[in-house]
Amino acid sequence: SYELTQPPSVSVSPGQTASITCSGDKLGDKYACWYQQKPGQSPMLVIYQDDKRPSGIPERFSGSNSGNIATLTISGTQAMDEADYYCQAWDDSTAVFGGGTKLTVL
Amino acid sequence: QVQLQESGPGLVKPSQTLSLTCAVSGDSINSHSNYWTWIRQPAGKGLEWIGRVHTSGSTSYNPSLKSRVTMSSDTSKNQLSLKLTSVTAADTAVYYCARVEGANGWFYFDYWGQGILVTVSS
Numbered sequence: 001s002y003e004l005t006q007p008p009s010v011s012v013s014p015g016q017t018a019s020i021t022c023s024g025d026k027l028g029d030k031y032a033c034w035y036q037q038k039p040g041q042s043p044m045l046v047i048y049q050d051d052k053r054p055s056g057i058p059e060r061f062s063g064s065n066s067g068n069i070a071t072l073t074i075s076g077t078q079a080m081d082e083a084d085y086y087c088q089a090w091d092d093s094t095a096v097f098g099g100g101t102k103l104t105v106l
Numbered sequence: 107q108v109q110l111q112e113s114g115p116g117l118v119k120p121s122q123t124l125s126l127t128c129a130v131s132g133d134s135i136n137s138h139s140n141y142w143t144w145i146r147q148p149a150g151k152g153l154e155w156i157g158r159v160h161t162s163g164s165t166s167y168n169p170s171l172k173s174r175v176t177m178s179s180d181t182s183k184n185q186l187s188l189k190l191t192s193v194t195a196a197d198t199a200v201y202y203c204a205r206v207e208g209a210n211g212w213f214y215f216d217y218w219g220q221g222i223l224v225t226v227s228s
Contacts, residue, residue: 001169031212035153042202042221043153048214086153090213093166095143095155 002091004098011104018074020101022087025068030089032070034063037100038083046085047072079105108132110203110219118197118226124190128203128219135184136161141206143215144177144188146199154199158206158213159186193226200224 004024012018022032032050035043045054047063050070060075070089074081082105087098114126128142135142144156157167159177167175176189186203200223204215 033212033214035215042218043215044218045214045216048208048216049212054216088153088155088214090211093158094168095158095213097153097155100152 002089002094002096004087004089004096006085006087006098006101008099009102009104011106012074012077014079014105015076018077018081018103018105020072020074020085020087020103022070022072022098023068024070024089024096027068027070027089028066030065030091032063032065032087032089034061034070034072035086035088036081036083037086043086074103077103077105081105108205108217110205110217112201112203112219112222114222114224116223116225118193118224119228120194120226121192124188124193124197124224124226126188126201126203126222126224128186128188130184130186130205133205133217134181135179135186136181139206139208139213141213142179142186143204143206144186145202145204145215146197147202147221148196148199156188156190156201195226198224198226 034047037043050065051063109131111129140161143158174191200221202221205217207216
């Protein structure tokens with residue numbers, strides 16, 4: 001079965017750039033999306049179709065996908081961005097999530 | 107504003123069937139992609155896709171759950187349903203329903219319910 005791998009944790013200082021990776025076999029041939037989940041809340045879509053932001057998502061969130069790695073980049077990270085982030089892609093008709101990355105802003 | 111609300115028993119006995127409903131408001135389930143999905147999350151763990159249902163009745167399920175899952179939609183009630191048979195403690199999780207948007211190859215989940223905690227215990 002298809003697998004997506006994320007680092008368990010990433011730390012970033014406020015105002016700096018955070019990069020969260022998601023790796024999978026030929027992931028660049030698929031479309032990746034990213035979800036943000038804060039404690040006690042439902043996940044929220046922040047990036048879809050590799051690099052598109054839904055309405056209402058700040059411009060500091062961006063995405064890319066090439067080769068075997070998709071990357072979520074948060075520029076000028078703010079304290080409110082501290083959350084778990086999950087990548088997701090489709091393998092045929094099956095949705096696959098990465099294991100999630102806890103982003104700590106300190 | 108699209109809203110999804112999961113409902114159902116919060117406690118299910120082992121070996122029994124988990125049954126949940128997702129009521130959709132602010133949108134017709136027959137609009138957009140016509141696909142809707144269920145996702146679950148055990149406490150402290152990551153997201154697991156359970157499957158998706160099209161309002162035509164077609165379904166796709168996670169291979170790991172396929173033998174135990176049934177999803178359906180009711181356009182007259184604008185709601186979705188999930189049934190998971192022969193549950194065990196490993197099925198204890200928060201269950202989410204979500205709207206599927208996009209197109210084949212780049213579907214994504216843009217609206218999520220608040221989730222419902224289902225505990226499997228005798």
